[in-house]
Every structure is written in C-alpha cells, then in structure tokens.
Amino acid sequence: MSATDTALRLLLWATDRSGPEPPPAGDLSDVGALAEPPPEVRQAAVGLAARTAARLRLSAPPLGDGRPVTCGVVLLAAAAGAWPGGGAAADLLGAVARSCSAYELLARHGLAEALLAAGCDPALGGALRDFSPLTALLDEPGPGGPARCELVLDELLADPEGRNLFTLAFAxxxxxxxxxxxxxxxxxxxxxxxxxxxxxxxxxxxxxxxxxxxxxxxxxxxxxxxxxxxxxxxxxxxxxxxxxxxxxxxxxxxxxxxxxxxxxxxxxxxxxxxxxxxxx
Known part of the structure; x- marks a missing residue:
C-alpha cells in the first residue's frame, strides 16, 4: 500500500467513525507523492475538516478563517497509518508545518481525536498532540509542551463560536x-x-x-x-x-x-x- 493510500484510508476512517473498525494501517512506499496528493486524498482531508467543524458547531468559514486545508494533515495521516514505521513515520512528521489554517486545524483535530479514542500507541498520541494544537488544547499538551496551545486559545476566544466550543469542552x-x-x-x-x-x-x-x-x-x-x-x-x-x-x-x-x-x-x-x- 502506498503512502497516499495509507493517508486516504485513514482520513476516510477518521471522517466516518461510525463503527468499531480499528484504524487502517499501511506503509510509506512512494512517500514523495505526498508532496502533491491526488484529488481524492485532498478531498478526504477537506471532508474530515468539514465533518469536524460541524461536530464542533462551527460555521463556515470556521473562526472566520477561510484558508484551505493543506497537505499537512495528509502527511500526519500517512505517518500515523505507518506508525512506527522503523523511524520513517517520525521522520515524515518533520515535514508537517507547525502553522495552519482553521480548516487544517480542524482536520488535524478530527484525525488526532479519532486515533486517541481508538487507543493508539502512546508515542503516536504524543506526536498527534504536538502537531494538532486544537487537540492539545482541548485534551492536554503533548511532549512538545503547551506553547502552541496559547495561539489556538487566542483564536478560539476571538470568535463567538470558538468561545462556545471552549466553554463546552472545558465544562x-x-x-x-x-x-x-x-x-x-x-x-x-x-x-x-x-x-x-x-x-x-x-x-x-x-x-x-x-x-x-x-x-x-x-x-x-x-x-x-x-x-x-x-x-x-x-x-x-x-x-x-x-x-x-x-x-x-x-x-x-x-x-x-x-x-x-x-x-x-x-x-x-x-x-x-x-x-x-x-x-x-
């Protein structure tokens, strides 16, 4: 299974979350293709972001930010699906950008939340929290610490729907x-x-x-x-x-x-x- 197939299957699994199926796993062959993911992979990332926004009661564009989903969540999904991958998955995480749009933030949260709920490997859980700052804020920070949570907190508190999300989560x-x-x-x-x-x-x-x-x-x-x-x-x-x-x-x-x-x-x-x- 190629890296793009691994990412696609995991993004679709995280979007659906309707049954007891464990998260799909794959490998990182043809990892270079992740730099320009095919349309179906990009669409899966967009669908995950939209489903997560709806579940969190955020209107479009969420938090007033209409910038699109990037390939960051695709890289994160590929790394998670191939974890631990002999170190290749951890290396792939180094290519995941730290800053991201609100839609990207939501896509990463949808992926991370689903994997954490499925009882993923603790080391993977820490990496997911580090690269999904919304997950780290609503759950708890990863090994990288809480610094990025502060930026997300500011974004939430600047938006009425974001404040409501914060209130419900922390209550x-x-x-x-x-x-x-x-x-x-x-x-x-x-x-x-x-x-x-x-x-x-x-x-x-x-x-x-x-x-x-x-x-x-x-x-x-x-x-x-x-x-x-x-x-x-x-x-x-x-x-x-x-x-x-x-x-x-x-x-x-x-x-x-x-x-x-x-x-x-x-x-x-x-x-x-x-x-x-x-x-x-």
Missing part, C-alpha cells in the same frame, strides 16, 4: 487526570481578564454534568485517606482552582449564581489540597 468531565490538571491550569490562567468566560465554564458544567464532576471530587477525597495518593487528587482539585479563587474574592456574588449550585465540595477539595501544600 465536560475530564477523561483523565492529566486532562483535569491541564484544564484547571488554563482556566486559572484566564483570570482575571476572562472572568465571565471562566464562570460560564463552571455554570455550564454544574447543570449539565454536576454529578460526574462531584463523583470525581468524591473519588479524589477518598484518595486522601491513608495510604494517601495525592497526585490524582491534586489533578481533580486543580480543575476547581479558578472557581476557588473567585470564591475568595467575590463569594457573595457567586452564591447568587444558580448555575453554580452544588459546587462547594469541589472548592473544599481544592483548599484542602492547598493547605497540604500540594497546590499553590
């Missing part, structure tokens, strides 16, 4: 401890400039997924009993950090916001971890 119950800690760091970093957005996240979280968030709080609290396990508890507590800080500065005002009903156990957990010196 959802975290899937992992790493995701919980990362989202907490981002929310805390938005204060004080984006106080209303941060409150929107918590006011969306409690009515829609309050029981799930409080279940995580309860599980974290149980980890504090001997023999204690502080790291997972700290990750859960960090998600509540921004709200805990706001509660200290304007607690009376927060108590009048009905969307925050039931939030107190999360704040109690945060301050307990703070007093233990685990969180600053």
């Amino acid at each position: 959802a119950p975290p899937a992992t401890d790493g995701q919980s800690a990362w989202r907490g760091e981002v929310l805390a970093g938005l204060l004080p400039a984006e106080k209303e957005l941060v409150l929107d996240v918590y006011e969306t979280a409690m009515p829609q997924a309050g029981p799930a968030h409080l279940e995580r709080v309860g599980a974290a609290a149980r980890r504090l009993r001997p023999p204690s396990d502080l790291a997972p508890a700290a990750a859960t507590a960090r998600w509540w950090q921004a709200l805990a800080r706001l509660d200290r500065t304007e607690g009376e005002g927060l108590r009048s916001r009905y969307g925050l009903s039931g939030h107190r156990p999360g704040l109690d957990l945060y301050w307990q971890m703070f007093r233990l010196g685990v969180l600053g």
Whole structure:
C-alpha cells in the first residue's frame, strides 16, 4: 500500500467513525507523492475538516478563517497509518508545518481525536498532540509542551463560536487526570481578564454534568485517606482552582449564581489540597 493510500484510508476512517473498525494501517512506499496528493486524498482531508467543524458547531468559514486545508494533515495521516514505521513515520512528521489554517486545524483535530479514542500507541498520541494544537488544547499538551496551545486559545476566544466550543469542552468531565490538571491550569490562567468566560465554564458544567464532576471530587477525597495518593487528587482539585479563587474574592456574588449550585465540595477539595501544600 502506498503512502497516499495509507493517508486516504485513514482520513476516510477518521471522517466516518461510525463503527468499531480499528484504524487502517499501511506503509510509506512512494512517500514523495505526498508532496502533491491526488484529488481524492485532498478531498478526504477537506471532508474530515468539514465533518469536524460541524461536530464542533462551527460555521463556515470556521473562526472566520477561510484558508484551505493543506497537505499537512495528509502527511500526519500517512505517518500515523505507518506508525512506527522503523523511524520513517517520525521522520515524515518533520515535514508537517507547525502553522495552519482553521480548516487544517480542524482536520488535524478530527484525525488526532479519532486515533486517541481508538487507543493508539502512546508515542503516536504524543506526536498527534504536538502537531494538532486544537487537540492539545482541548485534551492536554503533548511532549512538545503547551506553547502552541496559547495561539489556538487566542483564536478560539476571538470568535463567538470558538468561545462556545471552549466553554463546552472545558465544562465536560475530564477523561483523565492529566486532562483535569491541564484544564484547571488554563482556566486559572484566564483570570482575571476572562472572568465571565471562566464562570460560564463552571455554570455550564454544574447543570449539565454536576454529578460526574462531584463523583470525581468524591473519588479524589477518598484518595486522601491513608495510604494517601495525592497526585490524582491534586489533578481533580486543580480543575476547581479558578472557581476557588473567585470564591475568595467575590463569594457573595457567586452564591447568587444558580448555575453554580452544588459546587462547594469541589472548592473544599481544592483548599484542602492547598493547605497540604500540594497546590499553590
């Protein structure tokens, strides 16, 4: 199977995602053809971008950016489909441009999200997060760190639909401890400039997924009993950090916001971890 066939099959698989089929795999023969992918491969990349935009409730053009999908997502798909590929797949990633349009950003996110959900190799997962900054922002950064997430965050917050996407994603119950800690760091970093957005996240979280968030709080609290396990508890507590800080500065005002009903156990957990010196 050629590199273009590998990329095409994986892009179509990520676009469909309707069944339990594992991601297709291939090799990187004829890798030079990826520089000018055939029309069907380009169309598959465009289709993945459009499907991802629709799923995330983004109108066309997403985030006000009408620039097209490039071959970056095609290279990423080829590398992922041939992973680990004896090092050739990792080498191919070196040709993937770091900067990209909004459509390209969405295509990469659609591909990365599908592969991560399928339980891909952890090293591939890290590479996907590094080359898909939207995935890194909504999930957690890869080995390359969070620097590129900041650029994507600015793009989202400059657009009304992007702000809604951010709110819904960060209000959802975290899937992992790493995701919980990362989202907490981002929310805390938005204060004080984006106080209303941060409150929107918590006011969306409690009515829609309050029981799930409080279940995580309860599980974290149980980890504090001997023999204690502080790291997972700290990750859960960090998600509540921004709200805990706001509660200290304007607690009376927060108590009048009905969307925050039931939030107190999360704040109690945060301050307990703070007093233990685990969180600053």
